[in-house]
Amino acid sequence: MTNIESDSSREWASQAYALLKQKQELKKRAEQQKVEELKVEEVKVEEVKVEEVKEETISEEQKVEELKVEVKKMDFSNSQDDTEVKLGEFDDNFTWSAMVLAAQGKKVNEISIDEIDWLSKLRRGLEETRKGFVSELLDKLGDDPLTPESLDDLETLLIRADVGIDSTDKVINSLRKKLNEEVVGGEEGIKFLKAELRAIIEKPINNSGRKILVPQKGKLNVWLIVGVNGVGKTTTLGKLAYLSSKSNYKTLIAAADTFRAAAVEQLQVWGDRSNVDVISNQSKNADPAAVVFDAINAANKRKSDLLLVDTAGRLQNKNNLMDELSKIKKIIDKKVPDAIIESLLVLDASQGQNGLKQAKSFAKSANLSGAIITKLDGTSRGGVSLAVSAEVNLPIRFIAAGEGIKDLKPFNSFEFVEALLADR
């Protein structure tokens, strides 16, 4: 399905591209018209002002200069939308992304620039993982039918890509079984491999009973963002705040990492960008549980749907870290017993097997309900997502492939596996 060589696929993608281009043009024209209207208004106002100050000593010339500067400023602020995504080239990236969307049942006129942009980023992000895994795999498999030897090669490659022993065993065993029953061609082998990888990732998601994680309406949802230092907790929280407020959930942020220097300021920047308030306590050595206490009060008062809690990753040792988390949970249970609590572990994909260790250790003590994989851009260890699913039984809820506010999306196993094996 993602065979971008096929003529009909290209034709389909080219139609989607033309439609998007048309939409973008229309939007641009509408915006330009608005700016023109504003300019006319501004000039009228300035003309009145000029009339009024005619008696004064300011020369007409000076006034025109000031007016020019004003108009310039206005143009700048109008075009300043750091979240706007522009349509790129009609290239291989576009075609591939459009095909992945089509394979999931999207119609040609339902595709958005945002989706294309994200898929291109994900595909690009997983390039390093692919280089050390898929390209070699394809060379080994070639177009010939699979052999027991090629399965041994595949096994080594999967382990090297941080997929983990358990999940590798599962994949290899089912491939071996299939191979014993019939001849499996290279192309078919890849198809089968994709399905197996998807099944591994989807298992904990299906077990959880919820395909995607969204705040449940009518209740306070509290999402604790946990993980060791530097994995991307605060950044992830900022992106989640944007996603959630854009989706019309009343959102609030609790700055409960009171240990890290400037953590509140860092959160405030993200809060400002998505128009979400941050509840914090600026005093030195503030108690994280007390911040959460205040934040719950605020959330109740405002009838918030979602409270996002940033937590510390830098405590002296693991026990302190877990104690802090359980104190926070106790406060929530006590104050809002019917709140829906999600403990989401943030894992930095580039840490590979180390990330897996963190997941295992947090899963034991922190009662996790899901994982968020960050920094999938530019790492060769994206395969660790599979190990987290298979070995820790954690549903992956979101993934991030960049530092921008839009570089985090709900996890989609189909898209992830297609991006991982994008060369075929």
Ligand SMILES: Nc1nc2c(ncn2[C@@H]2O[C@H](COP(=O)(O)OP(=O)(O)OP(=O)(O)O)[C@@H](O)[C@H]2O)c(=O)[nH]1
């Ligand atoms: N390339 C890339 N960088 C990321 C991503 N997510 C976070 N980062 C970067 O990772 C660094 C650490 O991010 P933070 O959000 O401060 O991490 P943290 O877990 O809150 O760190 P502490 O609060 O110090 O424990 C920052 O430079 C982020 O910009 C991502 O998906 N891709």
Ligand SMILES: [Mg+2]
């Ligand atoms: Mg932080």
